[in-house]
Each structure stands twice: as structure tokens, then as C-alpha cells.
Amino acid sequence: MTTQVTLTRPQKAAAILVAMGKPSASRLLKFFKQEELKALIEGARLLRTIPQSDLERIVAEFEAEFTEGAGLLDSADRMDTILNESLSPEEMSAIMGDKRFEVAPEGPPPIWPELEKLEPTRLGAFLAGEHPQTAAMVxxxxxxxxxxxxxxTLEKPMRSEIIKRMVTMATIxxxxTRIIENQLRASVLAQTATKDISAGQARVASVLNEMDKPQLEEVMQDLEEAGTPDLGGVRSRLFAFDDLPLLTQKARVLLFDGLSTELITLALRGAPPGLTESVLSAIGARSRRMIESELGQGSEGIQLADIMGARKNxxxxxxRLSREGAFELPSSSQQSEAA
Known part of the structure; x- marks a missing residue:
């Protein structure tokens, strides 16, 4: 019979954090005070391998749920990794009182995530004037x-040339790479800082998307009459439940595949026949029969606010799916024609 490992409270907390893994633990570490973090680090350094049974006992004490396979831990090294990736070197030095956690200074931050946030036409216009090999590398x-x-966004000849070079591209x-990064930073990102208004358009769209369709169209009309610039970019980010028929069939299938039948049923109560059919046509036969059966029983006793809330969801x-690149929202012209 194995003897249970006796741990201090900091050691138990360290074991829990290491078992959670870096993403979840990193979020929690921000809520600890410096003296608590120091206790965690010292506890982890004294912590040996924990058997699965003891880890389960510790987890039960915290009344938390973890995935399987969190058992054997190299606690000290993994706690150091989590802390180093969650806290700055200055914070680590302040906690530990030494320079053990100092890291080598880094260069400029990577530009690629920033470039991915730009409108495709902006970066496409820049690459159109560059050598195809440069464009392929980017x-x-x-x-x-x-x-x-x-x-x-590029012309077909340029597009084909770039793809051909991407296929045969060797290690750069x-x-x-640094030369091209510096050129992009100076020629594209620097201009973006002063000219890119997509962030503002996204903020306005996020506000307007909280409105019902009639209210949204009324506000957009007022903005147009007032001569508000760049409304096309705002409209391209707008989407309401009534716009579902404008999505492609593939996009609707992908959307409703991740939604519950209860939510879909609630949202379709009182919806026009055309809109209802566009939704049901993207759902499996069994789920469709269930939803149609529910809708056939009427909407008595169901609050309008609940229906509107389901449609908003x-x-x-x-x-969200469109921002993740799963599909594109209907164009502003399509929405205007539908309105």
C-alpha cells in the first residue's frame, strides 16, 4: 500500500497549476500577489513526482475538474516554464529577489500577426509592386x-507567378527575412498606423450589430444622410438574423452544425417562411423534423425577448465564424438589395 504524499498548501497549489497546463495557469497567475507567487515557486521547487492517485486527491480538495492524463509531473521545471511565459523578467526579479530569470533582449516584435489583421487589398496593393519572389516569401x-x-486581390499573372515560386521556395x-520585415514595417505598417480605419469601423459595427434590423437600417440611413465617410467598411461588418438567407448554403451548414436545435427552434418562432426554409435547408433531416414539430405547436407562452435573444446569439x-475565416459575410450590396 502506497503512502500518501504530504504537501503544504503552496505545494498543492503548484501541483494544480502545473496539471492545468500553461494556457489556463497563465491566466490564473495574474491574480496572485507577489508573496503568493514566491511561495508557489518555492513550493514547486521542493515538489517531487506526484502519483496520479495523490494528484486526484488534491484536485478533489479544490473541487475542480481536469482532463485525463495530468498525473506525473516534473513540477519545478514546468512551473518555471509557466511563470517565465506569464510574467515579465522585471516581475520575476521583483518576486525572487535575484536575476535568475533574466532573458536576452528581444528584437522588434514579429510583424506577421499584424499583417494578417490588415485588409487584404492593402497588403495586396503593396505586393503587386514587388518582385514575385518577395511576394511569395511574404x-x-x-x-x-x-x-x-x-x-x-492580385492579377492572375502575378498570382500564378507567386504560387509557382511558393511551391519551389527553399529556406530563406x-x-x-529581416530586410523584408523592415521594408514591410516601414512601408505598410507605418502607413497603417495613420491611415487604417478598420479598427474604428469594427468598433462601430460591433455597436450597430447589437440593434434590431429596423433600428440598424434607420441609423445607417441617418449616417448616410449626414455624409459619414467610410460607411461601406462599416456595413461590410454588419450582420443580422434576417440576413441568414444571404449566406451561402455551405456557410449556413457550417453555422448551424455548431448550434443546438433548441436555440434554432427558439430563433425561428415567428420567422417568415423564406427565412425559416433557408435555415431548415441547412440542417440534417432528423433535426429538421424535430424543429418543424416544435414550431407546429405554436409559440404561446414564449417571450418575445427570448426569441430575439436567440436570434441575436x-x-x-x-x-464570430466569419472573423475566424470560416466564411465571408454577405457583401454590403447584397444586404442593401435585401433591405
């Missing part, structure tokens, strides 16, 4: 969805 550094969106020397899910 696109190879971006996420596939971002690179594809940028390629579609660090020196060449579906619209929000649609916007």
Missing part, C-alpha cells in the same frame, strides 16, 4: 486564410 509567412485572401536566409455566432 505570403509564405502568413496564415493560409490570410495569404489566400491577399492572393485573390535570416538576413533576407445566432447572429453573433455568424460574425
Amino acid at each position: 505570403l509564405s509567412k502568413l496564415a493560409p486564410q490570410a495569404a489566400a485572401n491577399i492572393l485573390l 536566409p535570416d538576413t533576407a 445566432i447572429a453573433v455566432a455568424t460574425i
Whole structure:
């Protein structure tokens, strides 16, 4: 019979954090005070391998749920890793009172995540004036969805030349990469800092998306009459439940595959037949029969606020999927024609 490991409270907390893994533990560490963090670190350094049974006992004490396979831990090293990736060197030095956690100074932050946030036409316009080899190198550094969106903005001959070079591209020397990064930082990101208004458009759209469709259109009309600039960029980020028929069939299938039948049923109560059919046509036969059966029983006793809330949830899910690159929202012209 094995003897249970006796741990102090800091050691138990350290074991829990290490078992959670870096992403979850990193979020929690921000809520600890410096003296508590120091106690955690010291506890982790004295912590030996913990058997699975003891870890389960500790987890039960905290009344938390963890995934399987969190058992054997190299606690000290992994706690150091979590802390180093969660706290700055200055915070680590302040906690520990030494310089053990200092890291080598880094260069400028990577530019690729920032480039992926730009409108595809902006980066596409820049690459159109560059050598195809340069453009191929830049696109190879971006996420596939971002690179594809940028390629579609280029002329076909340039597009084909870039793709051909991406296929045959070898390892790029660090020196060449830094030269191109510096050029992009000076020529694209510097201009973006002063000219890019997409962030403002997104903020306005997020506010307008909270409105019902009639209210939204009324506000947009007022803005147009007032001569507000760049409304096209705002409208391209708008989406309401009534716009669902404007999505492609593939996009609707992807959207409703991740939503519960209860939510869909609630949102469809009182919806026009055309809108209802566009939703049901994107759902499996069994789920469709269940929803149609529920809708056939009427909407008595169901609050309008609940229905509108369900529709808002579906619209929000649609916007989220489009931002993740799953599909594109309907164009502003499509929405205007539908309105």
C-alpha cells in the first residue's frame, strides 16, 4: 500500500497549476500577489513526482475538474516554464529577489500577426509592386486564410507567378527575412498606423450589430444622410438574423452544425417562411423534423425577448465564424438589395 504524499498548501497549489497546463495557469497567475507567487515557486521547487492517485486527491480538495492524463509531473521545471511565459523578467526579479530569470533582449516584435489583421487589398496593393519572389516569401509567412485572401486581390499573372515560386521556395536566409520585415514595417505598417480605419469601423459595427434590423437600417440611413465617410467598411461588418438567407448554403451548414436545435427552434418562432426554409435547408433531416414539430405547436407562452435573444446569439455566432475565416459575410450590396 502506497503512502500518501504530504504537501503544504503552496505545494498543492503548484501541483494544480502545473496539471492545468500553461494556457489556463497563465491566466490564473495574474491574480496572485507577489508573496503568493514566491511561495508557489518555492513550493514547486521542493515538489517531487506526484502519483496520479495523490494528484486526484488534491484536485478533489479544490473541487475542480481536469482532463485525463495530468498525473506525473516534473513540477519545478514546468512551473518555471509557466511563470517565465506569464510574467515579465522585471516581475520575476521583483518576486525572487535575484536575476535568475533574466532573458536576452528581444528584437522588434514579429510583424506577421499584424499583417494578417490588415485588409487584404492593402497588403495586396503593396505586393503587386514587388518582385514575385518577395511576394511569395511574404505570403509564405502568413496564415493560409490570410495569404489566400491577399492572393485573390492580385492579377492572375502575378498570382500564378507567386504560387509557382511558393511551391519551389527553399529556406530563406535570416538576413533576407529581416530586410523584408523592415521594408514591410516601414512601408505598410507605418502607413497603417495613420491611415487604417478598420479598427474604428469594427468598433462601430460591433455597436450597430447589437440593434434590431429596423433600428440598424434607420441609423445607417441617418449616417448616410449626414455624409459619414467610410460607411461601406462599416456595413461590410454588419450582420443580422434576417440576413441568414444571404449566406451561402455551405456557410449556413457550417453555422448551424455548431448550434443546438433548441436555440434554432427558439430563433425561428415567428420567422417568415423564406427565412425559416433557408435555415431548415441547412440542417440534417432528423433535426429538421424535430424543429418543424416544435414550431407546429405554436409559440404561446414564449417571450418575445427570448426569441430575439436567440436570434441575436445566432447572429453573433455568424460574425464570430466569419472573423475566424470560416466564411465571408454577405457583401454590403447584397444586404442593401435585401433591405
